[in-house]
Amino acid sequence: MKSNQQYYDTSFSKLSLTCAEFNDIEFEECEFVDCDLSEAKFAHCRFINCSFVRCNLSLLKIPNSRWFQISFSESKLVGIDWTTAYWPSFHVDCELEFKQCILNDCSWFGLTLQQLKLEECKLHDADLREGDFSGSSMTYCDFSHSLFMRTNLERVDFTESSHLAIDLNHNRLSGAKFSRFAALSLLESLDIELVD
Incomplete structure (x- = not known):
């Protein structure tokens, strides 16, 4: 996974990217399974129609990132400040x-x-x-x-x-x-x- 990339219909499994930092990535129809993204930072990223299954996203930082049509199941999302994400007023x-x-x-x-x-x-x-x-x-x-x-x-x-x-x-x-x-x-x- 790299900054300034687009990922479409990609499956990420068992990734461990704690404290990693990413910028300007677009994820569309992607699946994250058993990933540890705790304390990672996703700035100016777009998550569209993605799913997270059994992931650890605790203390994830999401400044100006957009979330649309996302499902999380059996995941840990402790201490996330959702107010820092980008939420367009038309949605x-x-x-x-x-x-x-x-x-x-x-x-x-x-x-x-x-x-x-x-x-x-x-x-x-x-x-x-x-x-x-x-x-x-x-x-x-x-x-x-x-x-x-x-x-x-x-x-x-x-x-x-x-x-x-x-x-x-x-x-x-x-x-x-x-x-x-x-x-x-x-x-x-x-x-x-x-x-x-």
């Missing part, structure tokens, strides 16, 4: 999908990523404040200590997700779906007392 749905991934300590602050798909993911200490994630599916996820404030969560499906500390007064939740037990925890923000 409110970037078709990102995460399945059985670890997304702890990630920042999505202020991003518009509608119809984001998160399934069976861990998002401990994630920052989702000020973002627009309307129409997303965030099912079977663990949001322990994650931050929501002035976040647009309209029509988000949170079915079977847990540890949601969402203040009903400071987030938009119209049409959102919650499991019964998780919905009860939302009432904590209203400073009311529940009795049996």
